[in-house]
Amino acid sequence: MRERSKQAQAIRKLLEEAAGPMSANELWSASQENGIGIATIYRALKRGVEAGELCEANLPGSPTRYEPAGRTHHHHFLCSECHRAIDLHGCVPGLEAILPPQFTLTDHEILLFGLCADCSPAS
Ligand SMILES: [Zn+2]
Numbered sequence: 001m002r003e004r005s006k007q008a009q010a011i012r013k014l015l016e017e018a019a020g021p022m023s024a025n026e027l028w029s030a031s032q033e034n035g036i037g038i039a040t041i042y043r044a045l046k047r048g049v050e051a052g053e054l055c056e057a058n059l060p061g062s063p064t065r066y067e068p069a070g071r072t073h074h075h076h077f078l079c080s081e082c083h084r085a086i087d088l089h090g091c092v093p094g095l096e097a098i099l100p101p102q103f104t105l106t107d108h109e110i111l112l113f114g115l116c117a118d119c120s121p122a123s
């Protein structure tokens, strides 16, 4: 297998096993031991999106993150301390209730902010 596709696969694996979507920089920090350069990561992410294997997750106020395509409907939690994004499984029913009359809801995004377990004060 060519070096390039091996690296793309390593990045893909990191994203599949991650607790949530990761930015190029986060992937770079996480793949130090593989010796993958930041430019390679950007290229692999771009190719992954073009090939429909990866999706962009754009969370307000933070760099573009990436996750494997085809995940079921989910939302994200952003830690205000360590800035990690974590997948939240499940959804919030009854969002239609806050719509003005005659409005039709077609989609939604929910982003929760707070502290992850590592950053929460020890109880
Ligand atoms: Zn945190």
Ligand SMILES: [Zn+2]
Binding pocket: 073, 074, 075, 090, 091, 092, 108, 110
């Ligand atoms: Zn939802």
